[in-house]
Amino acid sequence: MIDATTLFTIVLMAGVTYLTRIGGYLVLRNRTLSARATAVMEAAPGCVLISVIAPAFVSRNPADLLALAITFVAATRFSMLPTVLIGVTAAGLLRHLVG
Structure with missing residues (x-):
């Protein structure tokens, strides 16, 4: 059986990963990136x-x-x-x- 602390850590890491991805989308969804910003993102x-x-x-x-x-x-x-x-x-x- 998986330890509760380990499971909690995995769930938190998954949540933070999801939040960073969705956060980037929410912040940049209505914006047009410059060529320089696009190069950085790529x-x-x-x-x-x-x-x-x-x-x-x-x-x-x-x-x-x-x-x-x-x-x-x-x-x-x-x-x-x-x-x-x-x-x-x-x-x-x-x-x-x-x-």
Whole structure:
């Protein structure tokens, strides 16, 4: 059985995530964004991805470093979604196989 504190934490995180998404929509729904603001909004997912994989740069785990290299190669050839899927799969498999 899941601990009540853990469940409460998950529900709160989901709520905050939903509120940030709906809040952005409510604030920006009747506005036209400038080209600069649009560029910033389009760059945000990449910035989030970098913040997730950045700790692997300083890892001494060979599986993480190899997964990072695979992710970089994928990023040069594919769009965001396939790159994320390839990176996550590579990290999971390599951590399982290499340790």
